[in-house]
Amino acid sequence: MKIRPAKHIYTRAGRFLFAAMLVLLPIATVLTDKISAFDYVRLPNRSLTIGDTTPAATTSYVFSWQYPTATTLGSIKLLLCTDPYVLDTCTLTSGDFSAATLTGQSGVTGFSILSQSAGEIILSRAPSGGSNIQSTYSFANIDNPGGLPDVFYVRIWTYPTADATGPPNEISSVATATTEVINITTIVPPILFFCTGLTVDNYCQNVVGNQIDYGDLSSTSTDFATSQFGVATNAVSGYVVTINGNTMTSGNKAITALNAPAAAAVGVGQFGLNLRANTAPPVGQDTTGAGTGVVDANYNNPDQYQFNDGDLVANAATGTLFNTFTSSYIVNVPPDQPAGVYSTTIVYICTASF
Template sequence: MSVSIRTKILSSSMASLIIVVSLLNLAHGVKALALSSRSVAVGSSKSSEVTSHRFDFTLSTMATMGSIEFEYCENNPFVGTACSAPPGLSLSGVALGAQSGETGFSVDGSSTANKVVLTRPSILATPTAVSYTLTNAVNPSENNKTVYVRISTFSTVDGTGPRTDSGAVVFSTASGISVDGFVPPYLTLCVGVTVDLTCQSASGTQLDFGEFSTKQTRSLTSQFAAATNDPGGYSMFVAGPTMTSGSNIIPALATSSSSQIGKSQFGMNLRANSNPSVGSDSAGVGTAVPTAGFAVPNQFSFNNQIVALSPLSTEFNRFTASYIVNISPSQSPGIYNTTLTYIATAAF
């Protein structure tokens, strides 16, 4: 009986010894696993730019984690080997702008100009996708510079001791491409007896009322069109005298008035009229409109003022100017004429 008992005890001891040895061998064989799904997104790749660097990766090991190290190197991506800092890189003012997955981190005081250590109290981390955004990073000063960022996780809170998981990502600086262009200012105006809506053509420069009558209003039309990219738009002036024959004149309508047969008067407007039947309303998708003295049908005036305007940049509008002449029985005979000049102005 005693022999049998000793044998069982011995067997039990051997079993325990075997278990212990197996655990020791397992602990000795632990190595850092690779972080998976690694990527880096830089806010700007311009050299010497103050920008953000966002790192995304997935933890591989369920283990205690107290710190994460981001080491920037110019020579290679191999974790644990000598690292040469990229010229001009500065991480001294880096802040942790955002974090997700495993959180609770802040920038550790052991960080350097080319290495950032994030720290938190050591707690268990599970294999999960994580993301960390470092802000206020200064990119290397050289254009087209390749930068390797070695990423390691640690159970310690200061980035020391054995690595749990590790991996690397890479980005490059680039010289900026300057793209310039120039939009020339334009103010397009065409005037004629008839004009195309977009000033592709204009024809005629003379109008003839024929013989004036004390019993009938004489009327004629001409057209103008305009457009501009000036943010302040444009103003259209009509300059010139009333109808004259030597020292004799047909009085201009200084204020808006209706056509009155038998009374000497000269005026114009920019609307479709029924008394007399002459003219048409403006055409086009632009924003220009007749001004007050020329915007009411059957009301005419002439006083060397602004006849149309747009308060902002505008596509083309075409206006039809309607001219009327009435004369009284006492109007002096003669050949009456005038020359009207259309002037468009913009500020630019």
């Protein structure tokens, strides 16, 4: 009996499966060899701080990250892209690294710019051991992407070589964004607080009186009285205060004004004032308040009195908080002073220089 060899019978489905296996096996091999970003070590604690997030602004960039290991480090590549996918082709933004300067570094240091273009900076140093510490790299003169505010990314590679070639040590990316500016405007108006009275309080909240009555004058004693004025301003060049008016008169009769600083002298015709605390006679007080106003030199001597129409009596060189000034008036008359009702009107004028 002849035994026939068994026939190889393939169903149509079997042929299909076999063919499919022939096709799929090479594909499986390709997928197994594909490099993924997960195959690389990443840089932890990454950040990018931008000095000005306005679109197209020229500003500072400060990169910071921690090296995960102390492996040999020779170069760093920074790439300005529209997406963070470090192994994909980079689509450059309209930002510009080409004029950037390296202004500072800390942690793992010794880098300088090896090369740069609009979208790329390579930092280089002599390859040497690194350190797993937080490190910072600061740049100036980087142009943000222009146009509408948007998110953009900087991809980061570190290499053991000095020229950013060969397999990298770590790969990562950081995200940041340009933003709309917030414009805030306001107006600070010119401000002047100025008041006069027998007494004034802080910032002229309460002003009392405007009349001084000496009663009967005597040739054997000095009559005295006080009034006050207060000033504060935001004028950049400060202010001046002048005293304006005449000596005391009764018709065509007058009490002599002190045209230069002089002490009070009983029995001599005198009308004058100063802005100090005095002992002869005991009248007045020194300037008070937190401001920087000062008394003019001619009216700043205790027990010395003067009066001239238009004299400067106080000033401040710049804007100042509130000061209260006390004017101390004295009147003396000789025994032969003609009788009469003597009076005067004193006007203080404050001029602020805005």
